[in-house]
Amino acid sequence: MEKGCSKATVRECRAWADKAVSLIEADQRRSADTHLLRLEVPALAGIDLYFKDESTHPTGSLKHRLARSLFLYGLCNGKIREGAPVVEASSGSTAVSEAYFARMIGIPFYAVMPRSTSGEKIAAIERQGGHCHFVDDPRTLYAEAAALAERHGGHYIDQFTYAERATDWRGNNNIAESVFEQMRLERYPEPSWVVMSPGTGGTTATIGRYIRYKRLATRLLVADVEQSAFFASYRDSDPAATWPCGSRIEGVGRPRAEPSFIPDVVDTMLKVPDVLSLAAMRVLSRRLGRRVGASTGTNFLGLCWVAERMRSAGEQGSIVTLICDSGERYLNTYHDDVWLKREGFETAAAEAAIETFLEGGAFTLQPEWCER
Incomplete structure (x- = not known):
């Protein structure tokens, strides 16, 4: 059973995920x-x-490809769910792209980033509807992103672990x-x-x-x-x-x-x-x-x-x-x-x-x- 779905609503959870995947695939086309x-x-x-x-x-960068793959990976693995936020540890460009896809499928997005991140990138994330969460020590990004996702009942998408496996490297x-x-x-x-x-x-x-x-x-x-x-x-x-x-x-x-x-x-x-x-x-x-x-x-x-x-x-x-x-x-x-x-x-x-x-x-x- 998918996390966050009761036995009575698992069909509705699948229907929402199917629609989200369809929206992302249509955007790619x-x-x-x-x-x-x-x-x-x-x-x-x-x-x-x-x-x-x-x-x-x-969304203006190479990270658009990565964000699309990560969202599809999360949706098809049952990790991204209706109403639950997605959280990422990002210095900017990945967060801009992930905020774009989160808004597309109608879920909240939080970017955990160093306080030194450029104002232009912060503004770009917020223009896509994302929320910025700052840390002073870049070494705490991973732990804080995981903790923030836990506090909000959401999914830490974790680009640094899943980037190499979310993309189909064969073509x-x-x-x-x-x-x-x-x-x-x-x-x-x-x-x-x-x-x-x-x-x-x-x-x-x-x-x-x-x-x-x-x-x-x-x-x-x-x-x-x-x-x-x-x-x-x-x-x-x-x-x-x-x-x-x-x-x-x-x-x-x-x-x-x-x-x-x-x-x-x-x-x-x-x-x-x-x-x-x-x-x-x-x-x-x-x-x-x-x-x-x-x-x-x-x-x-x-x-x-x-x-x-x-x-x-x-x-x-x-x-x-x-x-x-x-x-x-x-x-x-x-x-x-x-x-x-x-x-x-x-x-x-x-x-x-x-x-x-x-x-x-x-x-x-x-x-x-x-x-x-």
Whole structure:
């Protein structure tokens, strides 16, 4: 018997869940796939660079795919119920997307997040009808989210545990299948590398598994951020690795190696200093003529590192990474010169180094890296 349903009302509980699944599936059918953009860099002759633009989802980020999968997973497992709230531990983008789906099916949504989360993301969650619940210590996010769900008789959706299992990694229009299908008519249709930064680890798990399922030669580079446990977990083969504080790059990096992070599907990892993520963000924003977020900067730095590696080896091919969200969410933080100075970020030298590389010079930025 489903939790929260008496014997007399189990049929009504099933009918509500069926309707909720139908609403989410209908929303997916109304939504077009996201674009795959090519960045022209003449100095990298024979190496083609692509960006899967996930900022064009209805809720503006890559997390829209994850939130849809998590809601369907919760509904089909009987965990999300009529009238009962859903609770998530999220620094912003996942919460924005989950609030969207909660409102769609008519249930309350609570996001447990660090007090330092950007005002733009808080406003975006509230515009979708979500409620924000703040903690001072990011390490308490998980426990507080579980406790809040218990207090309200709701469901803690727990993206960090369920991201890798809620998504069908074999296909069903997941992000990996979408990328490879969109690449099919390009000069180098099978990418040499896909580059991604880990938040939950769910997207890297999906991409890595899909590559192996389809028996592709593509390699997966995961670019971790400065204040995060994923890199150490991979390097040291330590699933219990931790980091003492939260990431300064919103949406990626975690103080622990999350259960959804599957290191065995990763070929190479980088540890990208935050100042390089922000410098790469600013360079890419200028090159695209539009602002991107800092996690996209992390991805772009990883892409440049891989491109240099290919160029030095005389290799040709394509590299694909993601635009995770729009920089418009960070006008008062990452894209604000006053904020950068106040936080101690001086990006000019790194920006110049990246621009020099894109114009044909050497790639002089060398973040720590590891491969198995």
